[in-house]
Amino acid sequence: MTTHYLILSGLLFAIGAIGVLTRRNAIVVFMCVELMLNACNLAFVTFARQVGNLEGQIIAFFVMVVAAAEVVVGLAIIVTIFRTRRSASVDDVNLLKY
Amino acid sequence: MGETITFWVLAVISVGAALGMVFNRKAVYSALMLGTVMLCLAVLYAVQEAPFLAAVQIIVYTGAVMMLFLFVLMLVGVDSSDSLVETLRGQRFWAAIAGLGFAALIVLAVGNAVFSTQAGLAAATAQGGYIRSIALLLFTKYVFAFEITSALLITAALGAMVLAHREREEKKVTQKEQSRARFLGDRPSPLPGPGTYARNNAIDMPALLPDGSVAESSVNRYIARYDVERGLLPEDPKLAEAIKHRAEEESK
Amino acid sequence: MESPAEIIQHTAGGAIGLSWLMIVLPLLGALILLVLNRRTDRWGHLLGVAMSLASFVVAVLAFVELLGLGEAERRQAVHLYEFIPGMVDMGLLIDPLSISFALLITGVGSLIHIYSIGYMSHDPDRRRFFAYLNLFVAAMLLLVLSDNYVGLFIGWEGVGLASYLLIGFWQFKPSAAVAAKKAFVVNRVGDLGLLVGMFIVWTSFGTLAFADLGTKVGTASDGTLTAIGLLFLLGACGKSAQLPLQSWLLDAMEGPTPVSALIHAATMVTAGVYLVVRSGGFFFPEGSPQALAVAIVGAATLLAGAIIGCAKDDIKKGLAGSTMSQIGYMMLGAGLGPVGYAFAIGHLITHGFFKANMFLGAGSVMHGMNDEVNMRKYGGLRKHMPITFVTFLVGYLAIIGFPLLSGYFTKDGIIETAVHHQPVLGWLAVLGAGLTGFYMSRMVFMTFFGEKRWDKDAHPHESPAVMTWPLIILSIGSLFLGGYLILSNRLMLWLSPAVGRPEVLPEFHFLSTPGLATLGLVAVGAAFAWMRYGRATVPVVAPRGSFLTTFARRDLYGDAINESLLMRPGQWLTRFAVYFDNRGIDGLVNGLAAGIGGSSGRLRRLQTGFARTYALSILIGAALVTGALLLVGNI
Structure with a gap:
C-alpha cells in the first residue's frame, strides 16, 4: 500500500506544481502551493506508518503550522498588492528584473 | 481490503479534484476543489493511523486556511476569472514537460523501490496510546521546535496586521459633521423606501409618491443596474423608465 | 716586464689618510649650493671655487706624501667603510696613477672653476652651474680614487649625471636639452657594457676590489678575460666618445664652454682611458685580442675625429672632433700594453692642459664675440684678444706636436711606440697627426688671422683677468709639461708601481723615422691650411664642398648610421609592440571583457x-x- 500512497502523493505534488506554473491568479497559485504541501504531508504520514515511527506525523504537523503562518502572511501580501495595483495577477508584479 | 477500497475511491476523487482546481477558471471553484482534496487527504490520514493529523487537517486546513482563502477571494472579487491566454511564451509547454516529467520520475522511483511490509504504529504507540505518544514526542523531543512555531505564528499574525493595515489619511468624519452636511444638502430627510405604494412589495420596485409620480431615489442604484442588466424591468413603462434612469445615474 | 707593486693598507694618517676629503669637499659644496639654492647666489661661485681649490690642496699634499714613500709602498689603500657587508668595502686607492688623475682633475678643474666666474658672470644661474661643476669634480675623483669597480662605477655614473646636467644647463634651448639627452642615452649603452663586465668579474672572481683581483685574475680563462675586456672597452667607448659610440660628444658642445673644457676635453672623456689603464694589468694583457681591439678603436677614432675636425665651422665642434681624435691616440697607446700606458697617460695629462686651454680660449673668443661660434664670422682677432691669441697659439702648437712642446713628446711617444708594436695602426696615427696639423691650423687661421668677417654688432674685446689667468697657467703647462714627463721616462717610472713597466725602458728619439714623418705631414697640413684659410679669403657662408667635406660635416654619417641601424628598427619594434599591445593584448583583454559583457547582457x-x-x-x-x-x- 505504501507505494500507492506515495504515487498519489507524487501525482498531487506534480499537479500542484503545474498549477503554480500555469495559473496567474496569485490566490490560485497559493492554493496550488498548499496542494503541494499537502502532498508532502501525505508522504510523511505514509512513511511514518511504513517505518513504524511517529516522527513523520510530527513533521507533518509542523508543516501544517508553517503552512498556516505562510498563508496568513502571503494572503496579506496579496491583499496589499491588490489594494495598490487593482490586480491579483502574478505576472503584473514583474518590476524586479534586468 | 477496506483500506484499499477507501484509498482508490479517495485517490480518484482527490486527483480529479486537484486537476479541477488547476484547470478551473474561477478561483472560488478552485478553492472548493482544494477543500475537497484536503478532506480526502484527512480521511487518508485517518486510515493511515494518524487520527490526530486528520483532525488537525480538517480543523486547520479545511477550516481555517480554506476559509481564509475564500475570505480573501471575497475581498479581491469573486467574479474575477482568469484569462485563458498564456502570456509567457512556452510556459505551458515547458510547465507540462517539467511537471509530467517530475511526476514520471517520482512514479519511476517509487515504483522501483521495494518496501518491506508496513511496520505499523502499534509498537510506537504501545505505551499510553496514540495521543499520549504524539504528545510525548511533541513536548519532549520536539518541544523546542514546537515553541518556535508559536513565535512563528505570532510573527505571522503581526506581519499580516502590518501588511493589511491602512493608515487613515484624512480626519475621521464625526457624526456632528455628517449631520450638518445632511441638513445643508438637498435632502435632510431619509430616502423613501421602495415598494411602499407599489403593487407588489419588492425592493426593486420604486415607490409612488402621493401624487402618483415615481420616487426614483427609493430604488437602490445597484439593484436598478442589476435589473437593467438582466432585463427584469417591470411592465409599467413609467416604472421601467424610472429604474432605467436610476441605473444611468449609477453608471455616471 | 715588471708587474705593479702590491697594494698595502694605509694605516698612518696624514694627507693620504685624509684623501677622502678630496671627494667630500666638492660634494659638500654641491650639496650646500643646491640645498640653499638662491640664498647662495651672491657667494655660491666663490664657495665652488674654494671647495675645488681645497680639494686640489689635499691632492697636492697626498701627492707629496706619496713621493716621500719608497717605490714599493706607493700603492696605499685607504679603507673607508663597509659598503655592502661581506661583499664590497668602500675604500680609496692612492697610487701614482690615481693621484696623477686627481691632480689633473682638481688642478685643471680649479682653473676652470676660476675661469667660469668670469665666463658665467652674466648668467642668473651661475650658482647652479658651480653646484654641478662641484658635483662633477666629486664624482670624477670618486671614479679615479676608488679602490674597487663598484666605487668606480658610482663615480662613472656620477660624472655621467653631471655631464647630463651641464650639457643641458641651458635647458631652455631645445638643442641643449636634446644634446644632453643624447649624451645620456649613448653613455647608457657604454655603461651597460661596463656593468655587465663587472657582473662577469664578480661571478668569475668573487671580488671587485683591485687589490684582490691582482692575485685572482690568473685563474680565469682567456675567453672570460676577453669578454670582460671587450665589455669594459664598450664602457670606455661610451664615456670617451670612441667609435662606435662617438656621436654624443659633438652635440655635447651645446653646454657652456667651461663644461666642454673640463668635462668633454680634459677629464671625463678620458675616464675610458683610465678604465683601460687601470684594468690593464687584469683584463688587457699585452698582445691579447681585447688589447688589440682597444688599439684599433683608438686608431679608427683618431682618424674619424680628425676628419670631422677638418670640416667643422663651429669652433667648439672642431675642438670636439679634435678631442675625439686625441683620445683616440690615448686609447691607441693604452691598447699597446704597459709600454704605451705612460705615453697614454702622459698625453692624457698634457691634452688635459692644452685642450682645456684651447676650449677656454675658444670660450674667451665667444665671450668677446657675443657667443658666436661660427669661425667663418671670426677672423683677425689676434689684435683684439692678444692674451687669448697667445695662449691659444701655445695650445695649438702643443696639439700639432710642434717640437719641444708638450704634445710633441706625448703624441710622438704614442706614435713611435705604435709604429714599433702595431705598424699599421702606427702609420694611421701618423696620418692622423698630419690631419691634426691641418684642422688645427685651419682653426687658428680662421679665428685669429685674415680679414674681419664679424657681424655688425660684434665688438671683440679681451676677457677679464679672471678668465685670462687660467689661460696663461694652462698654456704654461702646455709648453713644458710634456717634455718634463716624457724625457728620461719620468712618468713611466712614476707610474710603474701602479701599472707596471716594460723591461727595457724606451728612449725618446728626436729624429726617428715616424717622428720626422709626423713633423713633415703636420707641416704639409699646416701649409695647406695656410693656403686655404690664411692667405685666401674665407667665405662667410660655407661653400657646398666636395663629397668628402659633406661626409665630414655630417660627422661621418654617425648620426645617420645610428638612426638607420638603431633608431628606426627601434621605432619599428616599438610600433610593432604598440600594435601588438593594442590589438593583441588589449584585443584579448578587451575582447574577453566584451565577450563576457555581451554574453552577460544576453544572460540578463x-x-x-x-x-x-x-x-x-x-x-x-x-x-x-x-x-x-x-x-x-x-x-
Whole structure:
C-alpha cells in the first residue's frame, strides 16, 4: 500500500506544481502551493506508518503550522498588492528584473 | 481490503479534484476543489493511523486556511476569472514537460523501490496510546521546535496586521459633521423606501409618491443596474423608465 | 716586464689618510649650493671655487706624501667603510696613477672653476652651474680614487649625471636639452657594457676590489678575460666618445664652454682611458685580442675625429672632433700594453692642459664675440684678444706636436711606440697627426688671422683677468709639461708601481723615422691650411664642398648610421609592440571583457521578472536532480 500512497502523493505534488506554473491568479497559485504541501504531508504520514515511527506525523504537523503562518502572511501580501495595483495577477508584479 | 477500497475511491476523487482546481477558471471553484482534496487527504490520514493529523487537517486546513482563502477571494472579487491566454511564451509547454516529467520520475522511483511490509504504529504507540505518544514526542523531543512555531505564528499574525493595515489619511468624519452636511444638502430627510405604494412589495420596485409620480431615489442604484442588466424591468413603462434612469445615474 | 707593486693598507694618517676629503669637499659644496639654492647666489661661485681649490690642496699634499714613500709602498689603500657587508668595502686607492688623475682633475678643474666666474658672470644661474661643476669634480675623483669597480662605477655614473646636467644647463634651448639627452642615452649603452663586465668579474672572481683581483685574475680563462675586456672597452667607448659610440660628444658642445673644457676635453672623456689603464694589468694583457681591439678603436677614432675636425665651422665642434681624435691616440697607446700606458697617460695629462686651454680660449673668443661660434664670422682677432691669441697659439702648437712642446713628446711617444708594436695602426696615427696639423691650423687661421668677417654688432674685446689667468697657467703647462714627463721616462717610472713597466725602458728619439714623418705631414697640413684659410679669403657662408667635406660635416654619417641601424628598427619594434599591445593584448583583454559583457547582457534577459518563469526553472532543476539521482542509482 505504501507505494500507492506515495504515487498519489507524487501525482498531487506534480499537479500542484503545474498549477503554480500555469495559473496567474496569485490566490490560485497559493492554493496550488498548499496542494503541494499537502502532498508532502501525505508522504510523511505514509512513511511514518511504513517505518513504524511517529516522527513523520510530527513533521507533518509542523508543516501544517508553517503552512498556516505562510498563508496568513502571503494572503496579506496579496491583499496589499491588490489594494495598490487593482490586480491579483502574478505576472503584473514583474518590476524586479534586468 | 477496506483500506484499499477507501484509498482508490479517495485517490480518484482527490486527483480529479486537484486537476479541477488547476484547470478551473474561477478561483472560488478552485478553492472548493482544494477543500475537497484536503478532506480526502484527512480521511487518508485517518486510515493511515494518524487520527490526530486528520483532525488537525480538517480543523486547520479545511477550516481555517480554506476559509481564509475564500475570505480573501471575497475581498479581491469573486467574479474575477482568469484569462485563458498564456502570456509567457512556452510556459505551458515547458510547465507540462517539467511537471509530467517530475511526476514520471517520482512514479519511476517509487515504483522501483521495494518496501518491506508496513511496520505499523502499534509498537510506537504501545505505551499510553496514540495521543499520549504524539504528545510525548511533541513536548519532549520536539518541544523546542514546537515553541518556535508559536513565535512563528505570532510573527505571522503581526506581519499580516502590518501588511493589511491602512493608515487613515484624512480626519475621521464625526457624526456632528455628517449631520450638518445632511441638513445643508438637498435632502435632510431619509430616502423613501421602495415598494411602499407599489403593487407588489419588492425592493426593486420604486415607490409612488402621493401624487402618483415615481420616487426614483427609493430604488437602490445597484439593484436598478442589476435589473437593467438582466432585463427584469417591470411592465409599467413609467416604472421601467424610472429604474432605467436610476441605473444611468449609477453608471455616471 | 715588471708587474705593479702590491697594494698595502694605509694605516698612518696624514694627507693620504685624509684623501677622502678630496671627494667630500666638492660634494659638500654641491650639496650646500643646491640645498640653499638662491640664498647662495651672491657667494655660491666663490664657495665652488674654494671647495675645488681645497680639494686640489689635499691632492697636492697626498701627492707629496706619496713621493716621500719608497717605490714599493706607493700603492696605499685607504679603507673607508663597509659598503655592502661581506661583499664590497668602500675604500680609496692612492697610487701614482690615481693621484696623477686627481691632480689633473682638481688642478685643471680649479682653473676652470676660476675661469667660469668670469665666463658665467652674466648668467642668473651661475650658482647652479658651480653646484654641478662641484658635483662633477666629486664624482670624477670618486671614479679615479676608488679602490674597487663598484666605487668606480658610482663615480662613472656620477660624472655621467653631471655631464647630463651641464650639457643641458641651458635647458631652455631645445638643442641643449636634446644634446644632453643624447649624451645620456649613448653613455647608457657604454655603461651597460661596463656593468655587465663587472657582473662577469664578480661571478668569475668573487671580488671587485683591485687589490684582490691582482692575485685572482690568473685563474680565469682567456675567453672570460676577453669578454670582460671587450665589455669594459664598450664602457670606455661610451664615456670617451670612441667609435662606435662617438656621436654624443659633438652635440655635447651645446653646454657652456667651461663644461666642454673640463668635462668633454680634459677629464671625463678620458675616464675610458683610465678604465683601460687601470684594468690593464687584469683584463688587457699585452698582445691579447681585447688589447688589440682597444688599439684599433683608438686608431679608427683618431682618424674619424680628425676628419670631422677638418670640416667643422663651429669652433667648439672642431675642438670636439679634435678631442675625439686625441683620445683616440690615448686609447691607441693604452691598447699597446704597459709600454704605451705612460705615453697614454702622459698625453692624457698634457691634452688635459692644452685642450682645456684651447676650449677656454675658444670660450674667451665667444665671450668677446657675443657667443658666436661660427669661425667663418671670426677672423683677425689676434689684435683684439692678444692674451687669448697667445695662449691659444701655445695650445695649438702643443696639439700639432710642434717640437719641444708638450704634445710633441706625448703624441710622438704614442706614435713611435705604435709604429714599433702595431705598424699599421702606427702609420694611421701618423696620418692622423698630419690631419691634426691641418684642422688645427685651419682653426687658428680662421679665428685669429685674415680679414674681419664679424657681424655688425660684434665688438671683440679681451676677457677679464679672471678668465685670462687660467689661460696663461694652462698654456704654461702646455709648453713644458710634456717634455718634463716624457724625457728620461719620468712618468713611466712614476707610474710603474701602479701599472707596471716594460723591461727595457724606451728612449725618446728626436729624429726617428715616424717622428720626422709626423713633423713633415703636420707641416704639409699646416701649409695647406695656410693656403686655404690664411692667405685666401674665407667665405662667410660655407661653400657646398666636395663629397668628402659633406661626409665630414655630417660627422661621418654617425648620426645617420645610428638612426638607420638603431633608431628606426627601434621605432619599428616599438610600433610593432604598440600594435601588438593594442590589438593583441588589449584585443584579448578587451575582447574577453566584451565577450563576457555581451554574453552577460544576453544572460540578463533570463531575469524576466516573472515569478512563474523562475518557478519553472526551479522545477526543471528539481526534475533534473531527481533524474540524476535515479541514474546514479542511489535512490
